[in-house]
Amino acid sequence: MLRERVAVILVILPFLLWVVVGGGWLYVFAISAVLSLAVVEFGLMFRDHGLRPAMPLLVFGVIILGFSRFLFGFKYTPLLFASFCLISQVWHLTDYERGASHSGTDFAITIAGVLYVGFVGSYLISLRFLPEGLWWLLVSLISIWLADGAAYVFGRVVGRHKLSKRLSPKKTWEGYLSGVVIGTLGTAGLTWVWRTCAGAGSALTPARGLIVGFVISSLAPFGDLGISMIKREFQVKDTGSLVPGHGGVLDRLDSMIWAGVLGFYVTTWLLG
DSSP, rough: OOOHHHHHHHHHHHHHHHHHHHHHHHHHHHHHHHHHHHHHHHHHHHHHTTTOOOOOHHHHHHHHHHHHHHHTTTTHHHHHHHHHHHHHHHHHHHHHHHTTOOOOHOOOOOHIIIIIIITTHHHHHHHTSSTTTHHHHHHHHHHHHHHHHHHHHHHHOOSSSEEETTEEEEHHHHHHHHHHHHHHHHHHHHHHHHHHHOOTTSSOOOHHHHHHHHHHHHHHHHHHHHHHHHHHHHTTTTOOOBBBBTTHHHHHHHHHHHHHHHHHHHHHHHHH
């Protein structure tokens, strides 16, 4: 399993870096495609248990929110989301008349999927297009990757106290705290290295990297537990099987989504 996971990372990482560094429409299309796959997995978790969230609306909503975030920032987000709520309600009212038994729940799932995966996930786009967004995105992503890696290793080696007995019994406080420390310090160290690449006038500093690293390493892992909560309720091990050794796309994005939103707001605050 570990070899398979490492092999997948070695294959995906060069492409991921190429997309992130390239930016522009390439990055927007890539993020929108990945978020679309994630929201499909989100919807299928419920459909496999007799519920009927609107799959076309889930994908459409995620794509529209992502493209709108790139083109207009947050200007039209309230209008788009209000319109989406209305369209979704009409969809599920119609579905109920056609015989669906849980349309109220289906409506709530459709809204939740677009809000969680589409609205929150689109912060990965917003973060990339801040001033020096490439570097702040890399700082945010490396924070959660370092934290996840450290939590996994130290949790297996020295983990004794369960972090969440019901949701994720293998996660431990020792692993979590190790992830916070290594994610924070590692991010600060890499920020110091990357500052040389970014240039002398860059707003990227080790102190700011330390703050971003601490916030993301501390809070983003709970995104993983949030998806685990849904999987436990519906007795699903993984959200999908698209990524060998890693489960589904949403399994890989659960913490990264929160790294995007936390990275965006912490960076915006730091830059004043």
